[in-house]
Amino acid sequence: MELYDVLIIGGGPIGLACALEAKKNNLKYIVLEKGTIANSLYNYPLYMTFFSTADRLEIDDIPFITTKPKPGRQDALEYYQGIARARDINIKTYERVINVQKSTFFQVETSKQIYFAKNIIVATGFYDLPNMMDIPGEDLPKVKHYYTEPYPYAFQDVVVIGSSNSAVDAALEIYRKGGNVTMIIRHTEISKSVKYWVKPDIENRIKEGTIKAFFEAELLEVKPHSVIFKNNKGKTQEIENDFVLAMTGYLPDFEFLKNIGINLQGDCQNPHYNPENMETNVDGIYLAGVVCGGRDTHLWFIENSRIHAKQIIKDIISKN
Known part of the structure; x- marks a missing residue:
């Protein structure tokens, strides 16, 4: 032995x-x-x-x-x-x-x-x-818990969940490759832990509207061609969607x-x-x-x- x-x-x-x-x-x-x-x-x-x-x-x-x-x-x-x-x-x-x-x-x-x-x-x-969201539709092939590179998401409607470094990097890279990016964020602002040279970039893109962001929001369901989420007023919204990147840790x-x-x-x-x-x-x-x-x-x-x-x-x- x-x-x-x-x-x-x-x-x-x-x-x-x-x-x-x-x-x-x-x-x-x-x-x-x-x-x-x-x-x-x-x-x-x-x-x-x-x-x-x-x-x-x-x-x-x-x-x-x-x-x-x-x-x-x-x-x-x-x-x-x-x-x-x-x-x-x-x-x-x-x-x-x-x-x-x-x-x-x-x-x-x-x-x-x-x-x-x-x-x-x-x-x-x-x-x-992955830290699972435990919502209907999370098992659909369009939902990804890992992000590698932006090229598959060019000209696609992409929802990014979260506001940490991984979520922000994915949102910015996909936006710059022609993706239509919407961020759904539980908190009131972008995470304070985001890299200091990146944080102003994402905040400015959100401010100008080239990347859409819903703060104090929660994803409720993923459908084959859309997602349903709750906004900061407690109301549900449904938007068209091709991919979901769940950067939930x-x-x-x-x-x-x-x-x-x-x-x-x-x-x-x-x-x-x-x-x-x-x-x-x-x-x-x-x-x-x-x-x-x-x-x-x-x-x-x-x-x-x-x-x-x-x-x-x-x-x-x-x-x-």
């Missing part, structure tokens, strides 16, 4: 940071990733630009070199996948973890085989499961966390962990990165959760 000191679930930036820290401390480790390396970043919009500068996205003090003031999706993929190659990270891609059981050691069942480990680090992020895999024994607390489903060492209520299972925030997916991100790798590995070493 091959026994690992650390088994890391998730091969994104924070999972890689944990692997690098384990390797530096001569721990036997493996990373299991259900998709490609940095899979969540791979599924980001093609032309996405990070809010953070490159230095804030670095892991293990490895320089993130780019000529741009703020890196984009492709820059980040080159950086993180390049680290995996150059540092010879022990990672298995396209191998989904199905179940984790504990006896003397952790037994980890994947889509391909079974592994054994003394400790588990869960660094699975949150980009896998994403959630961690709470069922997986519960199935491996992690306690979830409150309405936000906050996983239980010790902030000093990131260990959960299950001895030997640690959390790292965005997954720590539960439903509050804006609490943790790459630049403020890089420290988790050092915290976790330090604690694991102290127990040996």
Whole structure:
């Protein structure tokens, strides 16, 4: 039986940071990733630009070199996948973890085989499961919970749900490719978290009417050729529609966390962990990165959760 000191679930930036820290401390480790390396970043919009500068996205003090003031999706993929190659990270891609059981050691069942480990680090992020609207018609093919690029929506009537960075980027890009864009927004204004160089652009497009926006509104139903929503006066409206981009956010895999024994607390489903060492209520299972925030997916991100790798590995070493 091959026994690992650390088994890391998730091969994104924070999972890689944990692997690098384990390797530096001569721990036997493996990373299991259900998709490609940095899979969540791979599924980001093609032309996405990070809010953070490159230095804030670095892991293990490895320089993130780019000529741009703020890196984009492709820059980040080159950086993180390049680290995996150059540092010879022990990672298995396209191998989904199905179940984790504990006896003397952790037994980890994947889509391909079974592994054994003394400790588990869960660094699975949150980009896998869309935050569903739970309305009639959400299962129609015209409804998309992920946005890649604007070209399929040229000259189409597109409804964008939400006012976060992803919603605003989609609305602006589609508008500039000839799409007729309507935004349906629950709040009274565009989100304050929208990138500062983008926020004036969307606000001006709404002000001039080239992008229509309904604030304090709620989508009620999606039909094959229209949508029905409630406006800020509580009245229902129906407009013609070809596509709906539901940029309503994403959630961690709470069922997986519960199935491996992690306690979830409150309405936000906050996983239980010790902030000093990131260990959960299950001895030997640690959390790292965005997954720590539960439903509050804006609490943790790459630049403020890089420290988790050092915290976790330090604690694991102290127990040996």
